[in-house]
Amino acid sequence: MQIQDYSLVLPDGRQLFNRLTAEFVPGKVNILLGANGVGKTTLLDLIAGVRAGDRSHLLGFPTMGHIGYEMQGAPFTGNVTVLEALQMMRVLDDPAATLEVADLPADLQAIAHTRFKALSGGQRRLVLFTGICQLRRDLYLFDEPENGLDLRAVKRVMAQISRLASSGRTVIMTTHQLRALPEGNTQVLVLAGQCIAFAGTPAEFMAETQTGSLEAAYLKGVS
């Protein structure tokens, strides 16, 4: 899955991408790093097909309907319960599928019959993350999945993302949390200066920037 020579000028005249080229490796967690406002979410929106634009620069990406996308925010306003929301997402993916309370992760079983509007922001994100992960998709996009979650939940989320990649699916995630990244097959892509400034393993990123930690490498890499 590649993006080739993609440029984007925003309506306000600001150039967000300039001949951006990136390759996302299947079976790996592709971690997109970058400063605030650099265009990480815009790139995910483009890949997901929810942003209008020239898609001729996108090669090998699955179409909408074969992508699972957990975006920032929690898109529910109604009185549906956690179980109802997850059941709906599951059935949209597989009409024959069923989902019971016992099928949910332990931390969601206790709130299965709680209405979505009564949940905290972190709980809402955890529910949606679980809903996205239960879909059978070729590509998963996670936009700062750790946002609003407690430490234990972050560990569970990152472990789940690792499992998705290990099962052969392609995962692209953005994050500002560098201390609890998914373990194993990861590729780091640093978005800076309107293009991908670095792509490689975390170890290669640290070697390139001659630093001893990913945090230090990031700070040096985006400057």
Next chain:
Amino acid sequence: MWRKLRTLSKFEWQMTWADKSILFFTLIAPTIYFVVAAVNTNGHPLGTGNALVQLTGYWAYIVLVGVLNGFEFGLINLRETNFLKMFTVIAGDRRLIFYSNLAIQTLFIQIEMVCFDAVVVALDPTTIQYLPDMAAALLLNFLLVPIIAGFTNFFLLMPIKGNTIALIVMGYIAVGMLLINVSLPNEWALNILLTSLNPCSYVVLFYAAFLNLAHATTGFNGTMLVVVGLFYLMVGYYPVRHMRLQSQTSRY
């Protein structure tokens, strides 16, 4: 596709049913107006002649407000809360949430119209003679609601915030209802213009022509209703493929 549509419709039914505030504008407001009229006229809120014609004005209001407040504004709210964006990706087709929402709002409009007609019959028992027309109007709504959605789908393309759209919608309804009465027997050009541009005028003429009220069942009216209806069913659904999926007010 149909299974996905059914799943989304079921879910949107739950969400719409949970938010009963929409009933105020679509059902309770015209019902209050009708009750006040019944009190002021000693039980003849529709007058003594052309009662069914008067009733079509109320139906036009329910249909227009149902489409605008329930459907168009509801869809804009789904976009602002990111529901549209996330679930379009999951469903895999940007038309599915649009059509499931339209199906549910059509059902809501029908329920509201049945409730309103029940109040009318209860307060003015002489209107029981119009029960067949009331039933026919409900059947006509299955054609009418998608056409009126075609009239008003341009709201989905407007790059403005939800609050601004709410104000514009209120003004649009008020102007539309006022224009219902601007209908002159010999001004055919004006009547064509109003029927083509004002959804309220279209709805009233639609009921009148198909229920044979006030001699409105003419070949000219029938042709005009079909041409205008087909136009909005084709052109009015252009926004479905081109509307923004992302919020206009928030990046997330």
